[in-house]
Amino acid sequence: MASEQMTVAQLCAEVKAAAPALARAPREIKDAALQALADSLEARSAELIEANALDLAAGEAAGLSAALLDRLLLNKERIAAIAAGARQVAALDDPVGELIEQRELENGLRLRKLRVPLGVVAVVYEARPNVTIDASALCLKSGNACLLRGSGSAEHSNAMMVEIAADAAESVGLPRAVVTLVGGGRDHLAELATQQGVVDLIVPRGGEGLKAALEQVATIPVLYAASGNCHVYVDRGADLQQAAAITLNAKVQRPGVCNAAETLLIHRDVAAEFVPSIVNQLLDAGVELRADEATKEFAGAELGERLVDASDSDWGTEFLDLILAVRIVDSVGEAIEHITRYGSGHSEAIVTQDEEAARAFELGVDAACVYVNASTRFTDGAEFGMGAEIGNSTQKLHARGPIGLRELCTFKYVISGDGQVRA
């Protein structure tokens, strides 16, 4: 492949030139490419595992942690799961060409608002090589040519997967460049993030470091899938059994993800009953609790001993771990204020049977997803019935919440007339 010798700008120009063919491709062609991609991943899994072994060896030599090496690892099962993901994307409805709105204007013009691909989408991500195929599949299906910039630690795995994806595109008559790998260091990221008029969107999938790096240099639109500092608020009108189940699920079921809860807010009126019980259950589940003074008092002397004093910084921290901050509030209004101050606009839950409190929380909390009597863990493209997603946006513009196929599209107005001119 020539891509090794090309500059990032040249690579991007090549991808842009390839984009219209994919943007116009009918569903059958795109789905056939996804099927070919899935089949080929499985057929060539031995080759892919060999490429991955090179990354693993380099990672070991570089002293990567066992956890990072596990993230990097591809085996037959994982490859089969990645292929299955691509087939699931093929089964989703085609967002391209969807009629979003139409109306006939008084002058007889017929106005249609149609969903169309963005054009060229860059995805920047970290260790896990499966993102290479997940992102390729979502971009192919949504009609977007894609530039993929994975981690240097997965370079051999990513190169092989992009080759497989480009082969699949070629096998159905699409240009190979609709799936293109971008290598290199931070300079290359800056070059990628300033391709105005060529790259239509960058989606970073990674931590705050990547976000900060992009904020400094990007001149093209970025869709940040930012961190989730999510809250569960147990209102005085809560069914306390429901509240316990939701709290435990939101914190414990998978603590390392962005829709897990990081702070529990409890209304003072139910604290005497709820605090001792939930504290016991959370401690039993291995959760470290960082509590305010009032929570410690409600927990009682013995249980209170087992709680860590919350510091101010705890309210704003996304622990991504078995740690939960706990605070007593006097009203739903105070809960909303706390969330407004510390939340990241991701997923926020209230537990209550009181409709007025639920309505106040729904209206007052400014977040992508506001839950009433359900766990924050449902914020997910698949759970929402949107199919696969490329991340969760905490931005307000364009896409908020799960970034699925539709969110990777824009629209155009097509206006048809019979000679209308403006008076």
Next chain:
Amino acid sequence: MASEQMTVAQLCAEVKAAAPALARAPREIKDAALQALADSLEARSAELIEANALDLAAGEAAGLSAALLDRLLLNKERIAAIAAGARQVAALDDPVGELIEQRELENGLRLRKLRVPLGVVAVVYEARPNVTIDASALCLKSGNACLLRGSGSAEHSNAMMVEIAADAAESVGLPRAVVTLVGGGRDHLAELATQQGVVDLIVPRGGEGLKAALEQVATIPVLYAASGNCHVYVDRGADLQQAAAITLNAKVQRPGVCNAAETLLIHRDVAAEFVPSIVNQLLDAGVELRADEATKEFAGAELGERLVDASDSDWGTEFLDLILAVRIVDSVGEAIEHITRYGSGHSEAIVTQDEEAARAFELGVDAACVYVNASTRFTDGAEFGMGAEIGNSTQKLHARGPIGLRELCTFKYVISGDGQVRA
């Protein structure tokens, strides 16, 4: 007012603090504010004209051109028109709370996607003081607190209008700060454009200079209402009478606006018939034509003399004047290529009775608005039935085409359950 002594960051914080009250305000309150605003503009028109006289005097002393002074001028008629505009916005549907989508998930969760205000919107604009009220009205109705940064040349007029708008907000129980003026120079613009987490969106209404200034400094989302380099393509399948009417309307009816045509593309097969006639009509209308060699040949020796040779830069220029570039193409594909290369993604028209050509153009042209057999001049919020607009976006993210009330909103998912947790 304290605003003179406050920093931009302090002003923005004050506006953000005021925003939730407006975001939650029901339609009746917002409409009452708009009516009060309109009434008060008329009742206080003498005061406003006095303030405006200060700006006009300063402008004259500074040697502003007659055209700029006219833009600056407020008189009774203009104030009445501005008030009528605010009343029209009051009559529009409230976008806030609109149910965009809803579904029940298999686990019984009810998911609703609801339209909500962005929060705090900054509008940066140039000479015309009417924008102060137009933008205030659109922001009030869409539930967004707004920061207005007009031209220094209109400072007295703008200050008085913002006072009237803030009074109107206060008269219905909203915080005054929901409409706030930001003064100062370029430094202040940079401070405004970096208020992450405070200002949700900046909408610049102005020329390329303003756009370039913002691109360099902005870290918060910007919705550029960029320039329009629009094309009319007369296909070989065109009804040539329709083609002439559309071409004339798109160029001549109001040449100084972004949806006016700047280049005419003509299929070679109809050029012999169409060129002499359209050239005559355009010249009669006072249009300077910058033509390629082929157009001059089709025009014939005598008429060809009256055409200016097009230079390469003409294809990419938004003339905003009675100037039109003209070029002969061999196919609809070549027209699409020309538009892809030189267009700004605003409004593009094909004139044809050939459905295949129309379909190819609709699919192949990547622009906010694609017209078949109609003038590009229809790209406008009011013409599209969206009500008033704050500009036309040529971006692909969030809003494309007219930026109306809905485009000044985001959405949130509200998910209601009865204790669902994730398995």
